[in-house]
Amino acid sequence: MHKSGLVELEAVAAVARYGNFRAAAEELGMSASALSHAVAGLEARLGVRLFNRTTRSVSLSAAGEQFVETIMPALAEIRRAMEGVNTHRAKPMGILRLNSSVNAARQILTPIVLEYLKRYPDMTVDIVTEARLVDIVGSGFDAGIRMADSVPGDMIAVPLGGNLNFAVVASPNYFRNRPKPTVPPDLLGHRCIRARWPSGVLYRWEFERQGESYTLDVPGSLILDESGLMREAALTGAGLAYLSEWSVKDDLAAGRLIQVLAEWTPAGPGLSLYFPGRRLVPAGLRAFIDLIREVNGRRG
Structure with a gap:
């Protein structure tokens, strides 16, 4: 049996994430046609349909849900291994994937995210906003941003400023x-x-x-x-x-x-960036954390 390549697995993960072939293709820097062929080729070799397609929507099949759930942690590990090589560069480069609530993303956009992109033009910041708390490791994110009291106990948390009024x-x-x-x-x-x-x-x-x-x-x-x-x-x-x-x-x-x-009206716990502590911290995330601490220091 032909062994599936990393590009095909990344293609499946991206389509699952966006529910849309065009948006997934833009993220991966390939044409929608090429991405569709990659997914179709993988489905043919596996002998199962990973996605249910209509003219208006794309959704994971039952087999697709199981497949994506299995490959996502492995893909995250591969990305982190590649980022490990990135630590030897003078400046970080690559993609920093963050999961955040909408309001948290608004708060960090100008003082941190846009400043980060000015300093590190070879980096891309991909922020996915959603209300529910997700498994950032299993979903392929480098870090999450939530209220401090919502951060899972097995994560390392970095405060984003003080309490929230x-x-x-x-x-x-x-x-x-x-x-x-x-x-x-x-x-x-x-x-x-x-x-x-x-x-x-x-x-x-x-x-x-x-x-x-x-x-x-x-x-x-x-x-x-x-x-x-x-x-x-x-x-x-x-x-x-x-x-x-x-x-x-x-x-x-x-x-x-x-x-x-x-x-x-009492002050509540502020925002925190959090990430798993048991893995190598990618260079891009480490630079992001350093900027957060710098901004916090200026705020006093």
């Missing part, structure tokens, strides 16, 4: 005919924009001041699962939103949003 905000228009809440229970008489965790559970708003605490299942007819959408809804006057202070700082400064209950 939160804010309860609404538009001036929302408060035009309503009193501002002064204590958390006042929220029960307001319209709130509710948040859903990736697990499907609705977030209960948390408050604390001088040893007194509240956890409220706030009322509201709008439920969203992404902070950018919550901010947009708050700006239009849809209700009160519980958001990271970072995400609304410009709106607060410009008067587009008004913060309430500031003395009641």
